[in-house]
Amino acid sequence: xxxxxxxxxxxxxxxxxxxxxxxxxxxxxxxxxxxxxxxxxxxxxxxxxxxxxxxxxxxxxxxxxxxxxxxxxxxxxxxxxxxxxxxxxxxxxxxxxxxxxxxxxxxxxxxxxxxxxxxxxxxxxxxxxxxxxxxxxxxxxxxxxxxxxxxxxxxxxxxxxxxxxxxxxxxxxxxxxxxxxxxxxxxxxxxxxxxxxxxxxxxxxxxxxxxxxxxxxxxxxxxxxxxxxxxxxxxxxxxxxxxxxxxxxxxxxxxxxxxxxxxxxxxxxxxxxxxxxxxxxxxxxxxxxxxxxxxxxxxxxx
Numbered sequence: 001x002x003x004x005x006x007x008x009x010x011x012x013x014x015x016x017x018x019x020x021x022x023x024x025x026x027x028x029x030x031x032x033x034x035x036x037x038x039x040x041x042x043x044x045x046x047x048x049x050x051x052x053x054x055x056x057x058x059x060x061x062x063x064x065x066x067x068x069x070x071x072x073x074x075x076x077x078x079x080x081x082x083x084x085x086x087x088x089x090x091x092x093x094x095x096x097x098x099x100x101x102x103x104x105x106x107x108x109x110x111x112x113x114x115x116x117x118x119x120x121x122x123x124x125x126x127x128x129x130x131x132x133x134x135x136x137x138x139x140x141x142x143x144x145x146x147x148x149x150x151x152x153x154x155x156x157x158x159x160x161x162x163x164x165x166x167x168x169x170x171x172x173x174x175x176x177x178x179x180x181x182x183x184x185x186x187x188x189x190x191x192x193x194x195x196x197x198x199x200x201x202x203x204x205x206x207x208x209x210x211x212x213x214x215x216x217x218x219x220x221x222x223x224x225x226x227x228x229x230x231x232x233x234x235x236x237x238x239x240x241x242x243x244x245x246x247x248x249x250x251x252x253x254x255x256x257x258x259x260x261x262x263x264x265x266x267x268x269x270x271x272x273x274x275x276x277x278x279x280x281x282x283x284x285x286x287x288x289x290x291x292x293x294x295x296x297x298x299x300x301x302x
Contacts, residue, residue: 035101039063087203096131147211148176154276206231218247231286234261
């Protein structure tokens with residue numbers, strides 16, 4: 001999705017920059033007429049602009065342009081904003097316009113579902129002889145980092161750059177300080193017993209235990225292993241993972257989360273930044289049901 005303002009500002013991206021100038025031209029027409037229109041760019045047609053620009057996908061792109069004004073309740077974007085702020089999922093419906101260019105939208109809350117069970121692909125739906133574009137709306141992932149050491153800083157920074165919410169917990173006064181984690185949404189230092197309540201109240205989806213303390217990681221694991229998380233990971237080798245699980249004295253049976261340990265994907269990471277990238281990539285795959293495999297297939301699976 002994109003927003004165009006009358007002053008020429010743009011927010012978001014549709015085609016990686018190839019079509020935006022032409023779309024902006026039509027957007028100004030929509031602002032003037034206050035009528036919605038649909039554009040189509042055919043990447044397989046040599047006479048089409050998208051083919052001439054070489055966008056490369058070879059397919060067709062259909063774009064719905066709608067005016068944004070008080071009369072149409074600003075397309076109910078405020079409701080979507082409030083849903084995201086309150087960590088609620090939902091579905092945003094936009095009617096494909098008729099020749100009259102009339103605008104109609106609605107937002108519907110979805111039943112609470114885990115991150116990995118939420119349908120994230122937009123789709124067209126038929127209703128009363130009309131077509132509606134149904135777009136899932138979901139808040140960004142919320143990651144809890146247990147441990148405020150040096151190697152936790154790039155996990156926080158990169159996660160923040162991805163648009164995720166980041167919370168850092170470390171009860172040690174020298175760790176997890178604001179000057180070390182300027183992009184964190186929350187810095188926590190209370191008792192570990194408060195973490196389960198925080199996870200549920202703040203819709204935390206994932207946690208990485210990386211305090212470099214067997215005791216702290218074990219206490220955190222004992223508190224979190226039955227919480228509704230899509231990803232629970234332990235930094236360090238398998239021997240350390242086994243010691244932490246043993247120290248946590250947890251039952252790995254029904255109701256207990258699988259522990260990703262050692263945390264991360266095998267990308268050859270050897271620095272705090274690349275290790276952070278490895279962990280966040282695995283977390284992304286776990287939350288969105290990705291395989292973690294090479295898309296091209298050029299890398300071996302093992």
